[in-house]
Amino acid sequence: MTDLDVTQTATPAPGSGGSVVISVDAMGGDRGPAAVVAGMAESADRNPDIRFIVHGDEAELRRLVARRKSLAGRCDIRHAEGVVTMDDKPSQIVRKGDGTSMWSAIESVKTGEAGAAVSCGNTGALMALSMLRLRKLPGVNRPAIACLWPSLNPQGFNIMLDVGADIRADAHDLLQYALMGASYARNGLGLSEPRVGLLNVGTEEHKGRAELKQAQDMIVAAAETGKFRYVGFVEGGDLPSARVDVIVTDGFTGNIALKTGEGTAKLVGTLLKDAFANSIMSKFAAVLAMTSLKRLQKRIDPRRVNGGIFLGLNGTVVKSHGSADAMGVSAAIKLAFTLAQSGFQDRLAARVAQAAVTAAPGTEAASQ
Amino acid sequence: MTDLDVTQTATPAPGSGGSVVISVDAMGGDRGPAAVVAGMAESADRNPDIRFIVHGDEAELRRLVARRKSLAGRCDIRHAEGVVTMDDKPSQIVRKGDGTSMWSAIESVKTGEAGAAVSCGNTGALMALSMLRLRKLPGVNRPAIACLWPSLNPQGFNIMLDVGADIRADAHDLLQYALMGASYARNGLGLSEPRVGLLNVGTEEHKGRAELKQAQDMIVAAAETGKFRYVGFVEGGDLPSARVDVIVTDGFTGNIALKTGEGTAKLVGTLLKDAFANSIMSKFAAVLAMTSLKRLQKRIDPRRVNGGIFLGLNGTVVKSHGSADAMGVSAAIKLAFTLAQSGFQDRLAARVAQAAVTAAPGTEAASQ
Numbered sequence: 231m232t233d234l235d236v237t238q239t240a241t242p243a244p245g246s247g248g249s250v251v252i253s254v255d256a257m258g259g260d261r262g263p264a265a266v267v268a269g270m271a272e273s274a275d276r277n278p279d280i281r282f283i284v285h286g287d288e289a290e291l292r293r294l295v296a297r298r299k300s301l302a303g304r305c306d307i308r309h310a311e312g313v314v315t316m317d318d319k320p321s322q323i324v325r326k327g328d329g330t331s332m333w334s335a336i337e338s339v340k341t342g343e344a345g346a347a348v349s350c351g352n353t354g355a356l357m358a359l360s361m362l363r364l365r366k367l368p369g370v371n372r373p374a375i376a377c378l379w380p381s382l383n384p385q386g387f388n389i390m391l392d393v394g395a396d397i398r399a400d401a402h403d404l405l406q407y408a409l410m411g412a413s414y415a416r417n418g419l420g421l422s423e424p425r426v427g428l429l430n431v432g433t434e435e436h437k438g439r440a441e442l443k444q445a446q447d448m449i450v451a452a453a454e455t456g457k458f459r460y461v462g463f464v465e466g467g468d469l470p471s472a473r474v475d476v477i478v479t480d481g482f483t484g485n486i487a488l489k490t491g492e493g494t495a496k497l498v499g500t501l502l503k504d505a506f507a508n509s510i511m512s513k514f515a516a517v518l519a520m521t522s523l524k525r526l527q528k529r530i531d532p533r534r535v536n537g538g539i540f541l542g543l544n545g546t547v548v549k550s551h552g553s554a555d556a557m558g559v560s561a562a563i564k565l566a567f568t569l570a571q572s573g574f575q576d577r578l579a580a581r582v583a584q585a586a587v588t589a590a591p592g593t594e595a596a597s598q
Numbered sequence: 599m600t601d602l603d604v605t606q607t608a609t610p611a612p613g614s615g616g617s618v619v620i621s622v623d624a625m626g627g628d629r630g631p632a633a634v635v636a637g638m639a640e641s642a643d644r645n646p647d648i649r650f651i652v653h654g655d656e657a658e659l660r661r662l663v664a665r666r667k668s669l670a671g672r673c674d675i676r677h678a679e680g681v682v683t684m685d686d687k688p689s690q691i692v693r694k695g696d697g698t699s700m701w702s703a704i705e706s707v708k709t710g711e712a713g714a715a716v717s718c719g720n721t722g723a724l725m726a727l728s729m730l731r732l733r734k735l736p737g738v739n740r741p742a743i744a745c746l747w748p749s750l751n752p753q754g755f756n757i758m759l760d761v762g763a764d765i766r767a768d769a770h771d772l773l774q775y776a777l778m779g780a781s782y783a784r785n786g787l788g789l790s791e792p793r794v795g796l797l798n799v800g801t802e803e804h805k806g807r808a809e810l811k812q813a814q815d816m817i818v819a820a821a822e823t824g825k826f827r828y829v830g831f832v833e834g835g836d837l838p839s840a841r842v843d844v845i846v847t848d849g850f851t852g853n854i855a856l857k858t859g860e861g862t863a864k865l866v867g868t869l870l871k872d873a874f875a876n877s878i879m880s881k882f883a884a885v886l887a888m889t890s891l892k893r894l895q896k897r898i899d900p901r902r903v904n905g906g907i908f909l910g911l912n913g914t915v916v917k918s919h920g921s922a923d924a925m926g927v928s929a930a931i932k933l934a935f936t937l938a939q940s941g942f943q944d945r946l947a948a949r950v951a952q953a954a955v956t957a958a959p960g961t962e963a964a965s966q
Contacts, residue, residue, distance in 0.1 A: 319804070380865065381865075382865065382868070394799055397799060397806060397807055398807075429854060431762060431765060431849070431850055431853040431854065436687065438765060438850075439765055439766075439850065465854070465857045466853070466854040466855065466856065466857025466858035466859075466860070466861055467857040467858070467860055467861035467864070468861065469858055469861055469862075470861055470862065470865040471861070479854075481799070482799055482806075482807065482851070483850070483851055483854055485799040485834070486797060486799065486833075486834045486847075486851055486854065486855055487834065487854050487855065487858045488834065489833045489834025489835040490834035490835070490837055490855045490858045490859050490862075491834075491858050491859070491861075491862045492834070492835055493834055493835035493836065493837055493838055493839070493859075494837075494838065494858075494859045494862040494863055494866075495862055495866055496835070497748065497749075497750070497838040498862075498863055498866045498867075498894075499866075500750070501894050502870075502894055504894075505890035505891060505893055505894040506890055509889070509890065515883045515885075515890070517883075521877070522873035522874055522877065522883070523873060525873055526866075526869050526870055526872075526873040
């Protein structure tokens with residue numbers, strides 16, 4: 231069975247009956263547990279196959295969940311005293327984070343009760359705890375965070391990784407990112423043969439850092455067994471382009487690119503609003519154009535592409551924006567659901583293990 | 599005399615009379631010499647103090663210049679046989695580029711005939727030839743390319759460097775970029791005390807690569823004598839922000855950020871155009887909003903911010919976009935003129951030399 235086949239799962243999805251269970255950290259986001267529970271309710275409204283284990287202050291969660299009809303009987307509440315704040319350092323959380331809702335949310339994935347975890351909390355702490363509790367997949371040196379990027383492709387999004395799990399990546403790490411990103415594109419975006427590109431300062435062969443040239447050779451060699459197509463070096467301008475689906479880079483560069491793109495889109499939005507507020511004529515025009523502008527806003531709304539996936543661990547963790555509202559949380563939950571239901575985790579593990587075998591000298595590549 | 603004083607020049611600007619001479623490479627751009635000469639004519643129309651030395655095919659240039667009244671008697675044509683193409687590798691050009699218009703354009707700065715050079719040609723080749731002929735300023739290890747970035751600041755632009763001169767930069771290089779960027783902001787944008795930030799993946803002290811923490815300490819120590827204010831680490835989202843004027847980074851990261859920002863702005867523009875073309879109502883709205891949209895377009899028009907400055911050489915070189923039209927070329931020429939007239943080059947050299955003295959152990963800092 232290959233991971234092209236997204237209609238069946240390799241193993242039954244965790245959870246009761248035919249449903250998929252998502253573990254949700256309700257605390258630690260900028261808007262508090264009310265926004266998180268509202269997002270869960272939005273997802274439950276639309277998706278009859280979803281159930282939740284939700285972690286945080288029991289009394290408050292009980293009150294918030296009771297208000298939502300769609301969550302009735304579909305929510306298991308787990309009390310956790312502690313909350314990881316945005317200012318907590320990952321190193322502190324690793325030492326004494328075991329009473330927190332974040333720790334508890336990851337634990338439900340570790341025990342197999344939930345198919346994936348979602349948290350709006352502190353990214354560094356979430357990655358540190360995820361690595362500590364779920365451990366890295368065999369063959370993976372550095373896990374990565376993959377994000378979705380609005381693009382001109384038919385699927386509407388490209389995938390970029392790493393966007394900040396680690397500030398370093400050597401050639402072998404970049405190869406792993408290519409494999410993991412391709413697997414995510416197949417299972418998360420439904421692309422049968424994703425096109426992978428390596429982010430560089432030019433598309434010419436001779437450009438860029440030495441480790442990029444080495445990574446390129448390794449990625450080219452892995453393309454066939456990894457069931458993706460390698461399109462070569464891509465540049466910053468290609469991130470939203472239709473010539474690539476998965477953009478591979480180190481976490482330092484990826485994080486800067488992600489925030490630069492978000493910042494630029496926000497700047498254009500601000501200037502556009504100013505432009506329309508400028509005269510009576512343009513205000514009138516804005517009213518007429520409302521539907522069109524809303525359609526555009528929806529297309530590039532960061533809440534719709536909310537959800538950074540942690541790749542390379544024994545379990546799926548989705549990081550939602552800290553400032554996510556109900557719609558943003560619901561988008562992150564949907565992503566977690568899609569991946570949990572598709573059996574993505576097992577396929578990713580198989581893919582990475584296969585590559586490790588292929589890369590090891592003197593061994594035969596697995597053929598399936 | 600400090601470099602805050604932009605009304606007087608330290609030495610008379612090169613050129614005849616009170617005018618400033620700009621050396622222009624007419625070949626090598628995507629649109630050929632016609633667009634370049636048209637840009638020169640636009641500048642000459644508006645600026646009575648500008649004169650040109652223009653390099654390229656003499657017969658063609660003579661014909662193109664003769665058509666423009668504003669260039670009559672203000673243009674010295676220098677014949678050059680060769681043209682550096684976009685595909686030429688910098689290493690080839692360094693070995694056998696001495697018959698080209700690019701080489702000749704740089705030569706006019708080297709001999710002191712022109713105050714600055716402008717070229718639309720191959721960036722890598724232009725940097726390689728500029729380093730070969732002009733040489734690095736004493737105390738500068740890696741020259742940098744600085745670009746202007748549309749921002750919410752009163753001056754309308756921020757400066758980012760390096761955006762691609764070198765793919766590496768150590769802590770000392772980043773300090774030099776801070777000094778050179780601050781000097782450019784004073785002389786090019788008229789800011790008396792520019793705010794400098796160091797690009798990183800987070801604003802917290804503990805984030806990022808080791809060389810960034812080291813560079814931060816060196817930049818903090820140099821802020822007072824360098825006459826700038828250090829605002830700390832900045833993120834990708836801060837590039838267009840009003841909390842910083844000069845963003846310092848290595849050329850790999852800077853190039854990716856620059857192209858990501860351009861690509862995002864272009865994507866939003868495309869989607870906006872699609873949105874307005876969607877219905878009769880929205881087409882009508884687009885007509886009404888025309889003035890406002892044009893104002894926005896002007897604000898973020900890449901042609902208006904055209905011109906990457908090479909910093910850290912014995913002479914000022916401005917790299918225009920390869921695809922620049924007359925308006926773009928004219929913007930690059932204006933930037934070259936402003937810097938040549940302000941005596942920027944001498945001030946930059948003094949600034950870098952001063953920092954080298956300050957940094958050298960056991961020597962006293964220069965006090966002016």
